[in-house]
Amino acid sequence: MPLIQLVIVLVVVGVVLWVINSYIPMQSTIKKILNAVVVIVVILWLLSVFGLIGDLSAIRVGK
Numbered sequence: 001m002p003l004i005q006l007v008i009v010l011v012v013v014g015v016v017l018w019v020i021n022s023y024i025p026m027q028s029t030i031k032k033i034l035n036a037v038v039v040i041v042v043i044l045w046l047l048s049v050f051g052l053i054g055d056l057s058a059i060r061v062g063k
Contacts, residue, residue, distance in 0.1 A: 010042070013038065017035065
């Protein structure tokens, strides 16, 4: 993945998260959980892109 595409994806995710946090009324605890989930997913995605962890599609939840 080219570096410019990586930066664009990160900027888009950041802007979407900012819009959700700024303009959608939610409880602060729900916003904190949403922010944490998004940050964890982005970190896992970045680690996968740079090859530090395996393929994320191999992760299964449940049976």
